[in-house]
Amino acid sequence: MGWENAPAHVCKGGDARGLAFCCPPVKPCPVLSKLNEINLDPQEFIKIKEDFAKKTELGKGTGTCFGSLVWCCKATKPCPLRDSVLRSIKLSTDDYMTLKKQLADEIMSHVNVSKESLPDDEIQSLAITFGISFEDAKIALEESNNDMKTAIKNLRLKNL
Secondary structure, X not given: OOOOOOOOOHHHOXXXXXXXXXXXXXXXXXXXXXXXXXXXXXXXXXXXXXXXXXXXXXXXXXXXXXXXXXXXXXXXXOOHHHHHHHHHOOOXXXXXXXXXXXXXXXXXXXXXXXXXXXXXXXXXXXXXXXXXXXXXHHHHHHHOOOOHHHHHHHHHXXXX
């Protein structure tokens, strides 16, 4: 099934789960800002991804930009190097995206953010603003680590 409603790339304004699609933080770019935002050290980020690569098919891909599928972008972004590796190891794009979702979950498990929920009236305001249910607003906030600004950005992107 892949990853339904996968976030945008971090460089395109995606939330922290989009770090699963990012290159190593080797130059000034939105990856560093996002890592700073979620209080995750760049070296720890690299270690998380490299450890995940060692135990999954995402560790393959010596012909890719950074030598492993773990650093490759979202399947919806055209990339002949990534796609060539996926074909050669017989990994479907759905399975690739499933692994990327697992990687995002792994990254997020290391994030040191508050799990406190926002007040119900703020969640209800979000629901009303976007014409969604209270539960969907709550899910959008949870997916954004209870960051209202990120939740709004993600909901706007979904409505495009």
